[in-house]
Structures are given as structure tokens and as C-alpha cells.
Amino acid sequence: MQLVGEEKLKELEENYKNKSLSYWKDWKWQIKNSITNISTFEKLLNIKFNDEERKKLEEITSTFPLSITPYYLSLIDSEDYKNDPIFLQSFPSINESLVGNHEMADPLHEDKDSPAPGITHRYPDRVLFHISNVCAMYCRHCTRKRKVGDVSSIPNREELKKGIEYIKNTPQIRDVLLSGGDALLLSDENLDWILTEIQKIPHVEVIRIGSRVPVVLPYRITDGLVEVLKKHNPVWVNTHFNHPRELTKSSKEALRKLADGGIPLGNQSVLLAGVNDCPEIIKKLCQQLVKNRVRPYYLYQCDLSEGLAHFRTPVSKGIEIMERMIGHTSGFAIPTYVIDAPGGGGKIRVMPNYLISSAPNKVILRNYEGIITSYKEPDNYKNPDCSKGCEECKLLKNTDESDEYRAVGIEKLLMDSNDTISLIPKNNNRLQRREDNED
Ligand SMILES: *Cc1c(COP(=O)(O)O)cnc(C)c1O
Ligand code: SF4
Numbered sequence: 473m474q475l476v477g478e479e480k481l482k483e484l485e486e487n488y489k490n491k492s493l494s495y496w497k498d499w500k501w502q503i504k505n506s507i508t509n510i511s512t513f514e515k516l517l518n519i520k521f522n523d524e525e526r527k528k529l530e531e532i533t534s535t536f537p538l539s540i541t542p543y544y545l546s547l548i549d550s551e552d553y554k555n556d557p558i559f560l561q562s563f564p565s566i567n568e569s570l571v572g573n574h575e576m577a578d579p580l581h582e583d584k585d586s587p588a589p590g591i592t593h594r595y596p597d598r599v600l601f602h603i604s605n606v607c608a609m610y611c612r613h614c615t616r617k618r619k620v621g622d623v624s625s626i627p628n629r630e631e632l633k634k635g636i637e638y639i640k641n642t643p644q645i646r647d648v649l650l651s652g653g654d655a656l657l658l659s660d661e662n663l664d665w666i667l668t669e670i671q672k673i674p675h676v677e678v679i680r681i682g683s684r685v686p687v688v689l690p691y692r693i694t695d696g697l698v699e700v701l702k703k704h705n706p707v708w709v710n711t712h713f714n715h716p717r718e719l720t721k722s723s724k725e726a727l728r729k730l731a732d733g734g735i736p737l738g739n740q741s742v743l744l745a746g747v748n749d750c751p752e753i754i755k756k757l758c759q760q761l762v763k764n765r766v767r768p769y770y771l772y773q774c775d776l777s778e779g780l781a782h783f784r785t786p787v788s789k790g791i792e793i794m795e796r797m798i799g800h801t802s803g804f805a806i807p808t809y810v811i812d813a814p815g816g817g818g819k820i821r822v823m824p825n826y827l828i829s830s831a832p833n834k835v836i837l838r839n840y841e842g843i844i845t846s847y848k849e850p851d852n853y854k855n856p857d858c859s860k861g862c863e864e865c866k867l868l869k870n871t872d873e874s875d876e877y878r879a880v881g882i883e884k885l886l887m888d889s890n891d892t893i894s895l896i897p898k899n900n901n902r903l904q905r906r907e908d909n910e911d
Contacts, residue, residue: 496543497691499692499694502542502689507538507540507542508537509538510529517548519553529564531569532568532569532779536564538564539607539609540609540688543689544687544689545558545562558717558718561714562609562612564612565612565782568612568779568782569779570779571778574776575776575779575780575781576778577777580615580812580814580816582616582816588635589631590631590634591638591639593638593645597644597646598646598648599639599642601648601651602651603632603650603652603658603666604627604653604654604655604657605619607654608692609688609689611684612783613780614777615775616777617778619653636666639670639673639676643675645675648670648678649680649681650666650679650682651681651682655683656681656693657685663700664703667703667704667707671704678707679707679708680708682740683709683710683712684711684712685711686726686730687711687718690722690726691726698729698730701730706736709735709736710737710738711766712742716757716760719764727764737766741768742771743773744785745782746782746783747783749785750793751792754793755805758805759801759805762802762805768807771790771807772811773790787811790809790822793809799840799841808821809821809822810822833851834847881895
């Protein structure tokens with residue numbers, strides 16, 4: 473990781489005065505000039521920590537590295553930085569050095585569920601494939617803190633090939649999630665290579681990319697990158713906005729490019745104390761995302777990773793947020809609230825309860841306004857009998873695509889591929905006579 477020297481610092485300072493400089497929007501310039509030490513950060517934002525604080529912060533960043541793009545740093549409100557959601561997500565807190573005894577380096581047991589380098593295979597039909605450990609910014613709340621920023625363990629092509637080989641040899645995998653680190657920090661060529669390799673595998677139906685780039689480095693979404701993603705359709709991109717203030721002109725432009733390129737977009741937020749633990753903030757965020765053609769996907773309860781206690785909320789906070797969104801705003805602006813099971817059980821959906829009682833043939837429900845209602849179930853529903861096996865079942869289990877092209881009317885006579893030679897009105901007298909004579 474390159475430190476920002478005095479010279480770079482000057483350049484940066486100049487830059488803050490005049491953001492129209494051409495290189496500001498150059499994503500490689502942004503990465504190269506990322507802020508990676510406390511004192512540069514202090515200088516740029518005119519903040520002063522006392523010696524003790526600085527020492528502690530430096531200790532923390534030697535374990536969990538600090539790296540902020542100049543773009544993301546420029547969004548911090550330095551007047552009130554202590555409450556600023558951008559600052560809180562990007563700058564270490566002294567509390568990160570406190571490790572609770574229920575906290576873990578790998579709370580989701582991603583390493584234990586790893587059959588090949590970089591692969592976490594937890595669910596039957598999909599895998600997580602970590603293809604880098606580098607991110608545009610190191611989020612302080614990252615669940616994968618143990619890994620990110622560890623440049624020494626960036627997988628090389630040989631290792632990536634082992635992961636690809638595993639996917640190739642495991643026919644039940646139909647969905648591959650590229651994660652990291654940040655997959656969109658690869659060069660266009662490398663990304664193209666890996667997408668090509670994965671797409672060659674016949675049983676892979678869809679590729680997903682999890683990326684925070686649209687939030688912390690929107691300039692990375694270049695026309696060239698969109699072309700690469702487009703080429704490998706269907707590729708879904710899930711991004712990670714946590715606060716409405718992150719939706720800037722540039723990040724909206726990045727989302728527009730992706731959406732115009734036909735890339736389906738989703739968003740995964742993490743519920744973070746002091747950042748977005750408020751129904752109004754999450755609701756606004758989700759409505760703004762939808763306005764920018766991004767579908768809110770998950771709202772995560774903060775994991776039990778080490779040093780994240782200060783970010784965690786009770787689960788009831790998440791339930792409260794869901795309660796205040798369901799029914800109150802567009803259904804597709806509402807994410808699913810999930811807790812990723814410690815120990816590797818996968819994501820578990822949690823919701824307020826809407827089913828409040830039941831009896832045979834009846835359920836009692838309540839709606840978002842508190843109206844209590846009953847729904848009468850059918851009296852003579854016949855459950856499909858599975859005991860005889862699928863061959864005996866009357867349900868049409870053929871799930872192949874329907875043959876959609878059926879010729880209609882005169883079209884039948886015009887098409888060489890259809891062997892109809894005449895269209896005859898119903899009850900035609902002459903043909904009726906013919907039929908009668910045949911009897
Ligand atoms: C989140 C996750 C997935 C994807 O889960 P979906 O619910 O399909 O989005 C797959 N594998 C692992 C290990 C995950 O953590
Ligand atoms: S972008 Fe994702 S993987 Fe990278 S530091 Fe942030 S949360 Fe972690």
C-alpha cells in the first residue's frame with residue numbers, strides 16, 4: 473500500500489480546492505492517492521487528535537489498514553465529523569481495539585466451508601468466490617476484516633484457476649458470486665478473463681458481483697467496464713450503500729451507466745449504530761436507490777467480527793425498521809432483513825410477525841396499520857400426493873420452456889414451416905355434408 477508522501481499531499485490539497493482537475497475523476501489516480509495514514513487524514517480535514525488518540529489509532533490501523541479514496545473523504549462534513557456517516561464508515565474508532573469474547577475473526581466460518589482456494593460453498597446451488605483482497609476503501613465495519621488489505625494473499629491466476637476448476641467439477645453450482653475484496657477493482661482485462669472462464673462452464677446460469685465501487689469510487693464505472701459486464705450477461709451487480717448521503721451526483725451517474733448497460737442492480741446495506749440505525753434514514757436510502765434503478769436486497773445485522781461491538785444494534789432495531797417500512801412504502805423498496813448465522817449457518821431472514829393466530833381453515837393476520845383480519849382457507853384442498861412419486865403426479869412437472877411460437881390465422885398459410893393449407897370456418901355446410909356422407 474503506497475503512503476501519501478508530502479508531494480502527494482500537496483497535490484491532494486490543491487485538488488480539494490479545485491475538483492474539476494482532470495485527474496480527480498481518474499479512478500487509478502484515486503486509488504494511488506488513497507489516504508492511508510492518520511496524519512494525512514488530519515491535515516486534509518483539519519482535524520487534530522491528541523497524541524494518545526493518534527497512537528491508539530495507529531495501532532489499530534497496523535492490524536486493520538486504513539484506506540480512503542480522496543473522493544469518499546471529500547464527502548465528510550469536517551464541521552461535524554464525529555457524527556458523519558462517511559467518517560464513521562471509513563475512519564477507525566478507538567473502540568475497534570476492544571475485542572469481545574463472543575467475537576470472532578471469521579464469524580461466518582467462511583474458511584471452514586472452503587473446498588478450494590477462494591471458494592466458500594455453503595448453499596446447495598451457489599458459491600462465493602473471493603477473487604481479490606483489495607478494496608477501494610476499507611470499511612471499518614467489514615465482516616471480512618481479517619482478510620481485506622492483506623496484499624500478500626491476493627490470489628494469482630493459478631489459484632483462481634483452482635477455484636474455477638472446483639466450480640467446473642461441481643454441477644449443482646448455478647450461481648457464482650464474485651466478491652473480495654472488490655471484484656470491480658480488477659483491470660477490465662482480468663475481469664473479462666475471469667468472467668469468460670466462469671461463463672464457459674455450462675451449468676453456471678448467473679454470475680453476481682458484490683462491489684462497493686459505485687459508493688466509494690464511482691469513477692471506476694467507466695464505459696469500458698460496462699462493456700465488459702454487458703458482454704457476459706447475465707451479470708448482476710450488488711452494491712453497498714449505507715446512507716443517503718452516499719448517493720452523490722457521481723455515484724448516481726455510475727448507477728445510471730450500469731443500469732443503462734442493462735446490468736440488474738441490487739443493494740446490500742449493513743445496519744450500523746450511529747450511521748443508519750434509524751427507520752427514516754433507511755427508508756430514504758431505499759427510496760433513493762429505487763429512484764436510481766437499484767433494488768434494495770438485504771439489510772444485514774452487523775456480524776460478530778472482531779472490534780465491531782460499537783457498530784452493533786439489537787436485533788429489535790432491525791425489526792423496528794422493517795415494521796416502519798412494510799406497507800408504508802413501495803414493496804420493492806424494502807430490503808430483506810437478515811442475520812448471517814455465526815458459525816456458518818447462512819443468512820436467516822427476520823421479520824415482524826404478521827400472522828398472529830390460526831385454526832384449521834382459518835388464519836388471523838394483522839396489517840401494517842394494525843387492522844386485524846381473518847383469511848378463510850379452502851375447505852376441500854387436496855394436497856398433491858407425493859407418496860407415489862413424481863411419475864404418478866397429475867401436476868405437469870415439465871419445467872422446460874414452453875414452445876412460444878404458434879402461428880395464428882393467415883400467418884399459418886404464409887409460413888413454409890407450417891403445413892396448414894386452408895383455414896375453414898366452423899360449421900361450414902359443405903364440409904359438414906362431406907362428414908355426413910362419410911358416416
Ligand atoms: C450470502 C452468501 C451467498 C448468497 O446468498 P443469497 O441469499 O443467494 O444472496 C452465497 N454464499 C455465501 C457463502 C454467502 O455468504
Ligand atoms: S468493500 Fe466490502 S469487502 Fe471491502 S472493506 Fe468494504 S465491506 Fe469489506
